[in-house]
Amino acid sequence: MARSIPLTASLEDYLEAIFHLENKDKVARGKDIAEALGVAQPSVTGAMRSLAGKGLVNYEPYGLVTLTEAGRREAGRIAEKHRIIESFFVQVLGVDIETAQRAACKAEHALGPAVCERLLAFTNFIEKSKQDGRDIAGQFEAFCE
Amino acid sequence: MARSIPLTASLEDYLEAIFHLENKDKVARGKDIAEALGVAQPSVTGAMRSLAGKGLVNYEPYGLVTLTEAGRREAGRIAEKHRIIESFFVQVLGVDIETAQRAACKAEHALGPAVCERLLAFTNFIEKSKQDGRDIAGQFEAFCE
DNA sequence: TTGACAACTTAGGTACTCCTAACTATAATT
DNA sequence: AATTATAGTTAGGAGTACCTAAGTTGTCAA
Structure with missing residues (x-):
């Protein structure tokens, strides 16, 4: 049973934003994540890479972002x-x-x-x-x- | 009337630590600041430089650290x-x-x-x-x- | 007064988070 | 199918906040 690795405040914010976008629009697009958090798009790319590395989001370059099971659980906790x-x-x-x-x-x-x-x-x-x-x-x- | 410039969480922690050390020991020594915050000494040197640049502490290399008027006001608010x-x-x-x-x-x-x-x-x-x-x-x- | 020791600083490095500018991929339009 | 706009990525850079290792300063004691 995966114990949740402590995330930085910044990564928690990304996760939470994706969570809300998924609930609203079904999918999370990078542009909307950037807008929701008030950051530039390249910041999102970096964060997605990081979250994907921790197994919290499914991310392919140029693809849509979705939460993994673990990611949804963690995002839910934060929300x-x-x-x-x-x-x-x-x-x-x-x-x-x-x-x-x-x-x-x-x-x-x-x-x-x-x-x-x-x-x-x-x-x-x-x-x-x-x-x-x-x-x-x-x-x-x-x-x- | 100097409006308080927003400090980072880290610098607020340093300010607060100095405040408590001054109240306890009259003066704040770098070593004690480091110990209070659980950081290494070089981190303190850097932080003191930064706080001195903002006019919040009196700092000379190899000298003791004291709060300025503005620094004490700010530290008091945080505490x-x-x-x-x-x-x-x-x-x-x-x-x-x-x-x-x-x-x-x-x-x-x-x-x-x-x-x-x-x-x-x-x-x-x-x-x-x-x-x-x-x-x-x-x-x-x-x-x- | 001259070591020796503690305190402090400098140098150099890592990690994180953000930025702008320039480039590439995707998708929509005609 | 070619063009174009939009979305996304890479490259490069800046600021913050830490660290360790190595060098410097200052002080106290013999």
Whole structure:
């Protein structure tokens, strides 16, 4: 069972971008990856070579890019981390979505599974409090006045 | 009024280490900086040159390192960010201190002032709830069972 | 005062990530 | 089928951040 080799923040970003493009367009084209990440095309070529070398993407020169099984698993983990962090920022802290997204993009590379798990549980706890009528996030808003 | 130039995560780490060493030992010696960050000495020399070029430390070859006014201000900001994040992890999420410290070291470079401000307010809110007898962190613990 | 030792620097090298400019392959159009 | 536009690649280069090995400085002790 392949234990996931630690990736650099940059490669995680590529993987995540491919994941989202596959979910949206079925395939990931180099140009779209470049655009999604705000990098030039040659940077994508290099990154694909690197990810292919780690067995995370299927890549042939001039071909389309697809995630391997391992790549999809890893990308899913990263995307979920992102989602957890962003949700926490928005739903608990009440940060605006723009800021939350930017912050989550960076923080997703910094927080390990243990912290993320706790963060998810906490956000769920806060959301549940809304249904219970306790609305802790609302209390926090009032506290901030 | 000098607006703080964005530093790399690495340079922020050096600045923070010097800040803590100055607070502890009055001065920062290269060897101790290297040890604190787990890097080799030549890495420190290079970093000091870079920080000196940005006007954040006073550095002369073979001399002791001290923070400039601007450097102390910046280092203080970073150290405070670290403190805020770590406190949140421990006091709100209930993460163990070891893990919290490691995570905070990384996250401090990822979170901007807006998010950190909210995070601080939220941690204060949770702490206050403990005094009120509502103890939201305690409720969260129970929720996790 | 002269070693000897610790601290520091220089030199040289690797890895990563990005860039621009120039070239090549693919696919669409006519 | 030839042309042309688009996508992708190679080549070459820059900046950051590390490292080891080798040389330099400074200080303290005999």
